[in-house]
Amino acid sequence: MPLNLLTWLLAFSPVIVVLVLMLGLRWGGSKAGAMAWFVAVLVAFFFFGAGPRLIAYTQAKAILLSLDVLYIIWTALLLYHIADESGTVRMIGTMLPALTPDRTMQGLLLGWLFASFLQGMGGFGVPVAVSAPLLVGLGFSPIQAVLMSCIGHGWAVNFGSLATSFQTLLAVTNLPGTLLGPPSAALLGISALPCGLIVAFIGGGWEGVRRTFPAVLLLSVVMGLTQYGLVVARVWTLGATGAALVGLMVGFALTRLPVYRQTNGQSLTSWVDENGRRRSLPVAFSAYAILVVLAFGINLIEPLRAFLDRFQFTLQFPELRTALGWVTQAESGRKIDLLGHPGAVLLYSSLLAALIYRRAGYFRPGAWKRILTPVVRGAVNSSLGIVAMVGMAVIMSNTGMTNLLAEGLSRNFGAAFYPLVAPFLGALGAFITGSNNNSNVLFALLQMRTAELLKLSVPLILAAQTAGGSLGSIMAPAKVIVGCSTVGLGDNESVVMRPILFYGLLPVAGVALLTVLFLWLGVWS
Known part of the structure; x- marks a missing residue:
C-alpha cells in the first residue's frame, strides 16, 4: 500500500473512531x-x-492476547474486593492520616x-474511588480530593x-521484559x-511543598529505586506494589520526625471498626503479605518456577498474507502460564x-x-473493551496499517523530535481509552x-510510550468520572478536567525530556 494522505487516514481511521466516540x-x-x-x-x-481467513486468524491471536491480560484483571479485582469486604481498605485508610497532624x-x-x-x-480506578472520599473526610475539597x-498514583500505573499494562506491552511487541523493563522503571x-510534588501543592500550596519537599524527595528516591530494583530482578509484577509498600513504611517513619510527628497516640497494631469490633492490622494485611510472598517465591525460586512453567497454553498461527502482499x-x-501467571x-x-x-x-x-x-460488574465492561481494542490493534498490525502509520510519522517527525512526541502519544492513547493498557494495545x-x-x-x-500512557491515564475522563462520583461531583466533572489536564501534562513533559536525555547519553541504545 503506497503512503499518501488518503491511505494514512484510512489506516488511522479506527483510532479516529475511538477519539470521536470517546x-x-x-x-x-x-x-x-x-x-x-x-x-x-x-x-x-x-x-x-x-481476506476472511486472515481476519479470523488475527482475531484468534487477539483473543489469546486478551486472555493474558484478563486473567490478571479478574483476579486483581477479586483480591481487592475480598480485602474490602474484610474491612482492610477502610482500616488502612483510617489509620494512615492518624499518624500525623500535618x-x-x-x-x-x-x-x-x-x-x-x-x-x-x-x-482499574480503585485508587481514585477509594482515596478521594477518604481525602474529603479529612477536610479536603472534593476537587482537591x-x-x-x-x-x-500516575507513576505506579505501568x-x-x-504489571498488567507492562504485560500487555510485552504481549503486543513480543519483546522480553528484561529489555523493556529497566528503561520503563x-x-x-x-x-x-513530580507526582508527589503536585499532590503536595494541591493539598497545601507552596507552603505545603516547601515543608514536605525533603520527605517527597526521599520517598521518591526510595520508591523509584525499589521499583527499578524489582524490575531488574524480573519481579516487575510487584514493581509498583513493592515500591509503594516501601514508601508507606518510610512515610510512617517520617511521621515520627518532629515536623510531622504523631500527636494522638493511636495504636498501629489494631483498629476498631464502625461496629465496635477490634481488628488486627497484621491479619488485615495478610492478603497483601501472602501476595508478596507468593509473587517473590514463584519468580525467584527456580525449581518452583520451572515446575509451574510446564503448564502453558498457546496456539500456533500460520503465515498470513494480504492481497496487497x-x-x-x-x-x-x-x-499463558496457567499456574505461574500473575493472575x-x-x-x-x-x-x-x-x-x-x-x-x-x-x-x-x-x-x-x-x-x-x-468483581463481575467491574470486569465485564473492561473485558469487552480490551478484547475489542486488542482485536483492532492486531488486525491493524497484521494488515500493514500500523506500519503505514509509523512510516508516515517517521517522515514527518525526524529522529531529533520524535522522542519528544512518543510519551505524548502514549498519554493520548490512555486519555482516549481510559487506561495505559489500552494505550499500549493501540x-x-x-x-x-x-x-x-x-x-x-x-x-x-x-x-x-508506556510511561506516557501511565501518566496520561490519570487524566482519562473515565477515571475522573469515577472519582467525581464518589465525592458528590457526579454532574460536574468539567470542574476537574481543566486542572487535571494542566497538572497531568507536567509529568508527561518530564518523561519527554528524560527520553531525549537518555538517548543523548546513549542509555539503552
Missing part, C-alpha cells in the same frame, strides 16, 4: 472499542487486502502513597495491577517526584486471604455475594516500528 460522544470503552474494531475490519477488508503530609499519605499502593494491588488521588521511578510470518501466539498468583492470594479473613470473623453473612457482584507496535525506521532505541521509545 471524547466527542463520550461513549464507553467497550462500545467505542467494538465500533473501532468493526471499522478496522472493514478498512482492512476493502482497502488493505485482508495536613499536607496527610494528603501525601492518602493521595500519593496509599493511592499508589492501591494501584499496585488493584488499579479527585485531583490528588488521580495525580498521585507496574501496578500486577527508570522513567516512571523519576516521575514519582503484506506478510506476517508464522508464529506462536502468546504463551494465578492473585487467585492463590485471594483464596488464602479469604480463608484467613473468614476464620478471623471478618466476613459477614452474604460476603461472597458482596465480593463477586462488583500504539505500542506503531511506536516500535517508528523507532526502527528512525533508528532510535526501541526499548527507550517503548518505555516512553
Whole structure:
C-alpha cells in the first residue's frame, strides 16, 4: 500500500473512531472499542487486502492476547474486593492520616502513597474511588480530593495491577521484559517526584511543598529505586506494589520526625471498626503479605518456577498474507502460564486471604455475594473493551496499517523530535481509552516500528510510550468520572478536567525530556 494522505487516514481511521466516540460522544470503552474494531475490519477488508481467513486468524491471536491480560484483571479485582469486604481498605485508610497532624503530609499519605499502593494491588480506578472520599473526610475539597488521588498514583500505573499494562506491552511487541523493563522503571521511578510534588501543592500550596519537599524527595528516591530494583530482578509484577509498600513504611517513619510527628497516640497494631469490633492490622494485611510472598517465591525460586512453567497454553498461527502482499510470518501466539501467571498468583492470594479473613470473623453473612457482584460488574465492561481494542490493534498490525502509520510519522517527525512526541502519544492513547493498557494495545507496535525506521532505541521509545500512557491515564475522563462520583461531583466533572489536564501534562513533559536525555547519553541504545 503506497503512503499518501488518503491511505494514512484510512489506516488511522479506527483510532479516529475511538477519539470521536470517546471524547466527542463520550461513549464507553467497550462500545467505542467494538465500533473501532468493526471499522478496522472493514478498512482492512476493502482497502488493505485482508481476506476472511486472515481476519479470523488475527482475531484468534487477539483473543489469546486478551486472555493474558484478563486473567490478571479478574483476579486483581477479586483480591481487592475480598480485602474490602474484610474491612482492610477502610482500616488502612483510617489509620494512615492518624499518624500525623500535618495536613499536607496527610494528603501525601492518602493521595500519593496509599493511592499508589492501591494501584499496585488493584488499579482499574480503585485508587481514585477509594482515596478521594477518604481525602474529603479529612477536610479536603472534593476537587482537591479527585485531583490528588488521580495525580498521585500516575507513576505506579505501568507496574501496578500486577504489571498488567507492562504485560500487555510485552504481549503486543513480543519483546522480553528484561529489555523493556529497566528503561520503563527508570522513567516512571523519576516521575514519582513530580507526582508527589503536585499532590503536595494541591493539598497545601507552596507552603505545603516547601515543608514536605525533603520527605517527597526521599520517598521518591526510595520508591523509584525499589521499583527499578524489582524490575531488574524480573519481579516487575510487584514493581509498583513493592515500591509503594516501601514508601508507606518510610512515610510512617517520617511521621515520627518532629515536623510531622504523631500527636494522638493511636495504636498501629489494631483498629476498631464502625461496629465496635477490634481488628488486627497484621491479619488485615495478610492478603497483601501472602501476595508478596507468593509473587517473590514463584519468580525467584527456580525449581518452583520451572515446575509451574510446564503448564502453558498457546496456539500456533500460520503465515498470513494480504492481497496487497503484506506478510506476517508464522508464529506462536502468546504463551499463558496457567499456574505461574500473575493472575494465578492473585487467585492463590485471594483464596488464602479469604480463608484467613473468614476464620478471623471478618466476613459477614452474604460476603461472597458482596465480593463477586462488583468483581463481575467491574470486569465485564473492561473485558469487552480490551478484547475489542486488542482485536483492532492486531488486525491493524497484521494488515500493514500500523506500519503505514509509523512510516508516515517517521517522515514527518525526524529522529531529533520524535522522542519528544512518543510519551505524548502514549498519554493520548490512555486519555482516549481510559487506561495505559489500552494505550499500549493501540500504539505500542506503531511506536516500535517508528523507532526502527528512525533508528532510535526501541526499548527507550517503548518505555516512553508506556510511561506516557501511565501518566496520561490519570487524566482519562473515565477515571475522573469515577472519582467525581464518589465525592458528590457526579454532574460536574468539567470542574476537574481543566486542572487535571494542566497538572497531568507536567509529568508527561518530564518523561519527554528524560527520553531525549537518555538517548543523548546513549542509555539503552
